[in-house]
Amino acid sequence: MGDTAQDGSGFSREHPIEHAKDDAFNRQAYVSKLLNALWRSDDINGLVVGISGPWGSGKTSLKTMLVEEINTARETSQSFRVVEFEPWMYSRSGKLVSLLFDEVAYDLSPTGGKSRHLKERTGQFANTVLPALSDAASAANVVVPRVGTVSSSLIKAFSGLAKATDPTNDDIDSLAWRREKLKRKLDKSPDRIIVFIDDLDRLMDDEVVEMLRAVKAVGDLPHMTYVLLYDRDSITRSLDATCHGKGDEYLEKIIQVPLDLPEPPQDAVSERLKAEVVAPVGLASKKIYMEGYDRFVELNSFGYCVKPYVSTMRDVIRLSNEFKLRYKVMKDDVEVDDLLSITSLEVFRPSLHRWIMEHKALLCSPVTGRTSYSGQHKGEEQWAQSLTTELKNLPKDSDREALESLFPFAGAALAGNWSNANTCYDDPWRSICRTEHFDAYFRFSTDRDVLHEAEFKQFLLVDDLLDPGFPRDDQLKIFGDKYFPGKAASYLNGSDTERIQKVILGCLKCDQMISEVLRGCISINVATTILNRNNGSRLHTDVLKTIVGAIAQSDSIAAVPTALALAVQMQKELHDSGTAEAPVLLP
Template sequence: MAQTEINDISVDSSLVDPEKDLLGHANFAKYLADSICKMPFPEGFVIAVYGSWNSGKSTLLNFVVHYIQQKPDEEQPIIVPFNPWLLSGHENITRRFFEQLQNVLSQESSVPKGLKERLADFAAIISDIPLPYAQTGKALAALLDEKDKEAAQLKEEVEDTLIQQQRRIVITIDDIDRLAAEDIKQLFRIFKAMRNFTNVVYLIVFDKEEIVRKTIADTKEISGKTYLEKFIQVSFELPIPDKTSLRRLLFAKLDKIFAETPKQKFNQSRWGDIYFQGIDHFIINIRNIVRFVNTLTVTYPAVKDEVNPVDYIAIESLRVFSPNIYSIIHKNPHIFAGEVNPSIDELNTLLNTWLAQLPDEDKQPIKNLLMYLFPKLKFILGNTYLDEKQKLEWREQLRVCSLEIFPIYFRLSLSADELSNIQRKTILGLVGDEDKFRNHLIELAKQKLPDGTTQARVFIEQLENSTVQEIPVNYIPSVVEALFDVSEQLSLCQNDESNGILDFGDEVIISRFILRLLHQLDETSRFELLKKAITQGKALAIINHEIATLKKQQSQYGVDKFNLEEEWLVNAQHLKELEEMTTKTQVKSEKKDK
């Protein structure tokens, strides 16, 4: 096995050299290797080391092999490495196991002649006996009984041959927890078949819970512990690395990723604050380090000369450990960077609403990261002084809080065409305050997407396509008024030449949404709400569209023909009044323009 360097793309790559040990596994591996070599000649002894995914099991196994190979020749066992996962689903694992055993033993001069042939015969019989026996018919069961007898005879011959040679055989097996259930059972059958072979030791590493889940999911009569004890003589639990070891491992990996970044770009004081008050909270196991480092390995090289490395590490930590917050930042550059716009109170409400969606234990670390990354938020959440004169300095330092630099940090992020559920709920949380809701719609209208549309259009279309029940009935009037009030400012791609002739204009999108909302109210409330909007006269295009829609509705479903007046948005008399009011408002507006 080639030595794996620490700058490999994945932390999942196991180490080989104990001198590179960063998790404290080397000492345990050394003593385990000594025990395997010095223990009395056993009869088919199985040693298991349990550990979760990415806990360092493979590294530990490699370390044990390393220390065994450092023994003097007369003390050194024959090592037979076997990784069944590489064969799963392709070939019979039992047959391949014996082939690997034969290949290794045949290269050892100390192994008695004829052992290879006997192992081949034994393997052929074991491979042909299916699992489970209980599901076979009587005729096949009788045949299998004969094969069992033949296997027992061959097993004695193999045993007699093994006794003639003095060197211990150590079979190392990794990745069995990645196998399918039937493949695992095949492997355990090998342990059972060779359990009494003198001087053969198995060293296997796996995730105990995963093995138990796969192998006894359909067996309620036996516990996981009892099941494993049938095959394993002694087991060890791989300890979870302590915080210091995890931090050492992470920093070693980060050093390789940022090796070509000039040291002067790293503000050590700021890095210490961001790491210990934010990122360190999430570095709780090797799995998290794997996800984090792999992400940075892919994303950083493309922007390494254009971003602040400390800020980039922090932003990517949010991508990995708090994707919802990362998405919110990505979709709201004007909220997090640039001027303090919208109002401080609105920002405070938005931030607290977003943070409230997080698990309690994550709230403070993420809040800390946001304040260190975005001075505007530190000003709001931390009650600190916001020095606007520092903007040029932030730009020069390539900080994410610079609105000009901000997009570079999200080059490898998917399009933000749709708002997340959390963000939509956050916006809907403002409907109780008409001014805040109106201002936020205006803010969304400033956020252009690659196709020229805006986040405001995305928000309205998502709501129109979902359910209006998300908006409480008592808040519908304020939402409708806000939509009428700001519709002209929203400019929902009405003048965008990139839109095809079949695309809907802003008045269609807003009008449809308003109609759906109004249908939740009684007829009188609808009339009064439309009457107020027309009187204010701030969205004549939308108002004209609404009136045209209502007229078309009543002409299409006349009372005389279908008696569907109850389905109209407003009755005939109210529609007449609204139409007259619209005409007066439009005339007044035209005179004002002149």
């Protein structure tokens, strides 16, 4: 939904569209249907619409299209007033709720709109512009550009509500009185007000809760519609931190009309990626020759290493910028298509990227000539068998397909035709599968002993830690990393207790498979680090009970003696906190 632009260095940056005509994903029909639904759903008690989409999916561009269509629909039977509020610009101001209603008053005023000074954006707005505006609006009605007339008393009422919700105001009665006064004015007003609140997920956890409470409790006013745009996963994690792990339930109570932003067509995203990186540099043609075929067969590394992982414009920008940096430095030492493919794996599939770095000796084919081999080299047969075993142990079929597209010998070995495989490339021959060129592709890569952030996130938030096949070797490596306990505390802070329980169970299982010297120590470290991160929050006791419950379910107390120490430590803390209903592990 968004657009991309390049700065002077040639790198891309995310850039939402400025006009509906710039939409490249054919979402005008979606916008029209959504607006038609809004026009027909005038709830006298107010309405809250939530539009959810991951970062980079084009929520801001969608909002631009909605606002533009509202402002051009002059013939509608209803009169709409549009307000756009960007709360993250005021993050940590301590006045988010007050500034929200300031924004409503300002955007309804004759001078409302986008042309405002920096001081209006930094909290001085309510103290300078609005008082002057109220003094100037002496007429019964004032003309608002592009949308008709609006009562000055309504503007003043919103300004008054902003003052009443200011944190420095201790007069609760004033808030209730001003809100009731505003409700009466809105009941009599022919106008409907639509407030767009974008980038809600950029706020701090407590600010997310503050904004949602304001919309539901204070801003629940007649003929007002709030359209909130956010990443649902991010918002839910923020709410979990203050709602006892029940962020989803809380959000459902606030949002009356939940909508998911439609994903952009994959073809459109791929075309944009090609425009960013493929077309400008061109792609070499890699082929594999198999005996018995009368032609060379194209291997599409783009289709296996790039296209499956790029689904949003943010993905396009991440990959294109990483690739352009490498290409500027390495273009004389590598093949372009291989460089794009291996860069994509580093960005989106870091564990596979590391696996490739660690298996150079197996992946780089010993078959280098154009004529077929009869299989006379016994060492090559053993090589192929070892590689086949390693490939079959990979967790995903897509990983094997990616490797086959980059390393023809791997594909031939899996197919059982390794002795007949023979690769050839257009000049110059600098493919990643050639031993002498392999290392050039990893010149900018993270050290193979340093885990990628995405790997911690995958383990802690996504992986099925109760799967019978858990843990794999790559998961054990993540578990044993010295930064793992801290990452667990960061990613699980405010997370639902069910996920925390699964992580603790997974940790105890991993502990059974590592060296006896360390056995159990990592689980203890993870549990205490998670608890310390939640210390002082309302979730602390819930997390504590969750950890004790996980130990009670686990069979690790006998297999991992230090799990007993963890149980003792956790149960003592529960006892000290006065919690009696936790699982009893020890007599």
